[in-house]
Amino acid sequence: DQQVKQNSPSLSVQEGRISILNCDYTNSMFDYFLWYKKYPAEGPTFLISISSIKDKNEDGRFTVFLNKSAKHLSLHIVPSQPGDSAVYFCAASAGGTSYGKLTFGQGTILTVHP
Amino acid sequence: KAGVTQTPRYLIKTRGQQVTLSCSPISGHRSVSWYQQTPGQGLQFLFEYFSETQRNKGNFPGRFSGRQFSNSRSEMNVSTLELGDSALYLCASSLGTTLTDTQYFGPGTRLTVL
Numbered sequence: 751d752q753q754v755k756q757n758s759p760s761l762s763v764q765e766g767r768i769s770i771l772n773c774d775y776t777n778s779m780f781d782y783f784l785w786y787k788k789y790p791a792e793g794p795t796f797l798i799s800i801s802s803i804k805d806k807n808e809d810g811r812f813t814v815f816l817n818k819s820a821k822h823l824s825l826h827i828v829p830s831q832p833g834d835s836a837v838y839f840c841a842a843s844a845g846g847t848s849y850g851k852l853t854f855g856q857g858t859i860l861t862v863h864p
Numbered sequence: 865k866a867g868v869t870q871t872p873r874y875l876i877k878t879r880g881q882q883v884t885l886s887c888s889p890i891s892g893h894r895s896v897s898w899y900q901q902t903p904g905q906g907l908q909f910l911f912e913y914f915s916e917t918q919r920n921k922g923n924f925p926g927r928f929s930g931r932q933f934s935n936s937r938s939e940m941n942v943s944t945l946e947l948g949d950s951a952l953y954l955c956a957s958s959l960g961t962t963l964t965d966t967q968y969f970g971p972g973t974r975l976t977v978l
Contacts, residue, residue, distance in 0.1 A: 782963050793868070793954050793969025794907075839907060848961040849897050850920025854907035 753777045754842050756855035765864050769827040773840035773855050776821065780842040780853075785814060785825045788837045788857070797838075798825070830862045866890065868957050868970035876976045882943040885973045889936050889957030896938040897967065898930060901952040910953075913938055914961050942975075950977045 755774045763769045773783075781802040786794035800807040800814045800823070807814050813826045827834055837857045844851055869888045877883050889896050898910040909922040913932035930940040936957070942949055952972045958965040 784963070791971060793956070793971050795969070796966050799963070841907075843963055847963060848912060848920060849895075849956070849958070849963060849967055850909060850912035850922075850961075852909055856906040 752856075753780075754840060754853045754855040756838075756840060756858045758858050759856070760859040760861070762861045762863065763830050765832055765862055766829045769825075769830040769834065769860055769862065771825040771827075771838050771840075771858050771860065773823045773825075774821060775823075775842050777842070777844055777853075778821070779844040781845060782843040783814070783816060783823050784841045784843075784852070785812075786839045786841065787834075788839065794839060827860075830860075832862045832864050835860055835862050868955055868968055870953075870955050870970040870973050872973060873971065874974045874976075876978060877945050878978050879945055879947060881945050882941060883945060883975060884939055884941045885953055885955075885975070887938045887940075887955030887957075887970060889938070889955075890968055893957035893959055893968075894936050895958045895961045895965065896932055896936065897956045897958075898938070898940050899954040899956065900924075901954060901972070902950075907954070910940065912961065919961060945977045947977050949975065951975060 784799040785797040788794040816823045839857045840855045841852045871886045895914045897912045911930045912920040916932045927943045932938045954972045956967045956969045958967045
């Protein structure tokens with residue numbers, strides 16, 4: 751049972767444009783969400799997170815939006831840069847405060863073309 | 865500051881053998897988590913350790929075990945290897961165990977079971 755789904759395996763955008771990565775979840779107990787970026791041959795890197803008490807969180811070019819009623823979150827990257835090309839994972843936590851409760855999506859490969 | 869290191873980086877074993885993977889966290893970090901990444905299942909949580917105590921365990925069979933030493937270094941062991949254990953095993957460290965303590969991942973150990 752895939753509780754966290756990233757339905758787009760890949761996304762291709764032009765440099766300077768917006769990249770929108772989507773994530774859907776089924777478990778209504780999830781109350782904390784994170785996005786990670788992963789380059790080949792490296793481990794994932796934390797990007798940004800959001801608590802369920804918020805609907806938006808910004809950090810520089812990265813913004814995460816949470817729509818609890820739709821059980822949907824998205825990561826916006828504006829403007830996109832070629833260095834953003836990587837695999838992006840969303841993750842969700844259900845009521846716990848520790849990383850042990852994280853459930854990950856399958857990942858979306860983002861390619862930003864110069 | 866040195867990052868999370870994992871050894872070995874690549875490993876080839878045959879079915880039925882056992883394997884031990886090692887993780888050295890960032891200096892000062894006391895929490896270590898392990899994840900398995902496969903193309904089919906994505907990133908899945910294995911264990912979480914803090915101060916030599918296992919705090920959480922994922923849904924993996926008893927063949928998967930781990931431990932943490934007093935210097936926060938951690939090892940995970942897989943006994944009686946199966947073909948399906950072929951995966952990238954990632955270790956992550958953080959100062960503490962809460963979701964607000966940024967988790968830093970190592971590059972992973974690529975295990976191939978023949």
